[in-house]
Amino acid sequence: MRAEFREYRRAFRRPLMTAHGVWSERRGILVKLTDAAGRTGYGEIAPLPWFGSETLEAAIALCQSLPEFLDLADIRAIAPTLPAGQFGLESAWDSLMQHDPRKSDLPDWEPPHLSALLPAGEGAISAWKPLWDRGHRTFKQKIGVGELAAEQAAFAELVGQLPPRARLRLDANGGLDWDTACRWLEQCAVHPQVEFLEQPLAPSQFDAMLKLAERFPTSLALDESVATLAQLRTCWQRGWRGVVVIKAAIAGFPSQLRAFCQQHPVDIVWSSALETAVARRYIQAHLVQPENSGNRPDRALGYGVAHWFCDPAFEQDSAAALWQTLTASAIA
Ligand SMILES: O=C(O)CCC(=O)C1=CC=C[C@@H](O)[C@@H]1C(=O)O
Numbered sequence: 001m002r003a004e005f006r007e008y009r010r011a012f013r014r015p016l017m018t019a020h021g022v023w024s025e026r027r028g029i030l031v032k033l034t035d036a037a038g039r040t041g042y043g044e045i046a047p048l049p050w051f052g053s054e055t056l057e058a059a060i061a062l063c064q065s066l067p068e069f070l071d072l073a074d075i076r077a078i079a080p081t082l083p084a085g086q087f088g089l090e091s092a093w094d095s096l097m098q099h100d101p102r103k104s105d106l107p108d109w110e111p112p113h114l115s116a117l118l119p120a121g122e123g124a125i126s127a128w129k130p131l132w133d134r135g136h137r138t139f140k141q142k143i144g145v146g147e148l149a150a151e152q153a154a155f156a157e158l159v160g161q162l163p164p165r166a167r168l169r170l171d172a173n174g175g176l177d178w179d180t181a182c183r184w185l186e187q188c189a190v191h192p193q194v195e196f197l198e199q200p201l202a203p204s205q206f207d208a209m210l211k212l213a214e215r216f217p218t219s220l221a222l223d224e225s226v227a228t229l230a231q232l233r234t235c236w237q238r239g240w241r242g243v244v245v246i247k248a249a250i251a252g253f254p255s256q257l258r259a260f261c262q263q264h265p266v267d268i269v270w271s272s273a274l275e276t277a278v279a280r281r282y283i284q285a286h287l288v289q290p291e292n293s294g295n296r297p298d299r300a301l302g303y304g305v306a307h308w309f310c311d312p313a314f315e316q317d318s319a320a321a322l323w324q325t326l327t328a329s330a331i332a
């Protein structure tokens with residue numbers, strides 16, 4: 001297979017504020033594999049280094065280190081320290097080898113099945129209604145970004161406005177300490193609309209999160225703690241049976257993730273890494289299908305993020321057309 005790589009850059013409509021900091025541009029790499037018969041397969045490398053994946057620079061170095069004509073052994077040899085690269089290359093290979101028109105023309109996910117990502121704090125209050133009107137019924141609000149009292153006031157205002165059947169996810173990105181996590185969970189306990197509190201503490205606080213899960217009624221979800229398949233395995237082995245948020249685009253080889261999900265009844269929320277339609281459509285066709293995971297159909301997918309971007313080119317289904325727009329960004 002001939003391997004080619006093109007870098008992309010994609011600005012957010014407005015910076016995404018999380019406990020990790022400010023994120024204003026999504027950068028990644030598209031992968032194109034072409035076999036001797038001229039068949040092509042596309043993949044995407046979408047690093048999230050603050051989640052524990054490799055950096056974009058390390059992913060570029062991987063692309064530059066691979067032979068121009070590679071085979072599956074070269075892909076399998078990609079180190080576990082490069083999980084976004086493992087995902088991008090294997091999904092491109094899979095897409096070429098398994099070109100299954102049935103899977104490639106799946107209808108895209110509809111808003112009622114998608115959790116809409118809201119801004120942190122006050123911004124969430126003005127943002128939820130237009131998204132509700134588009135059909136979203138589950139929302140995610142970032143916390144652990146601003147001052148506690150102000151964020152809890154914004155949360156109280158938001159849940160006061162949300163219709164009773166709405167569901168709200170709070171995501172702390174590991175930015176809370178024990179006391180603030182308890183205060184958030186005390187407040188969540190009186191609001192049945194709260195579906196779960198995501199990553200309240202840092203991944204190093206795993207035992208403390210197990211204690212929080214036992215002490216409070218609101219479900220907890222791990223995200224940064226299970227960023228890669230290796231981390232997911234470890235948390236499962238250490239006894240986590242709560243929700244896990246899986247960002248497949250940074251989790252490593254999709255074949256290995258698929259096998260794990262088929263062997264363990266994991267309560268999965270599939271979550272976007274703010275990747276383009278290239279990775280998203282692969283994840284939809286090859287991972288989120290019911291036979292591949294223990295995920296509960298009532299769990300909205302963490303893919304309600306299109307409104308964070310303003311450039312439809314990246315949302316189109318045709319990877320080939322998107323590839324053509326990146327002619328100036330080849331990685332040699
Ligand atoms: O999971 C979702 O509902 C949407 C995606 C999402 O929330 C995130 C994507 C990427 C990085 C983070 O800012 C954030 C998260 O922490 O889950």
Ligand SMILES: [Mg+2]
Pocket residue numbers: 171173198199223224245
């Ligand atoms: Mg998260």
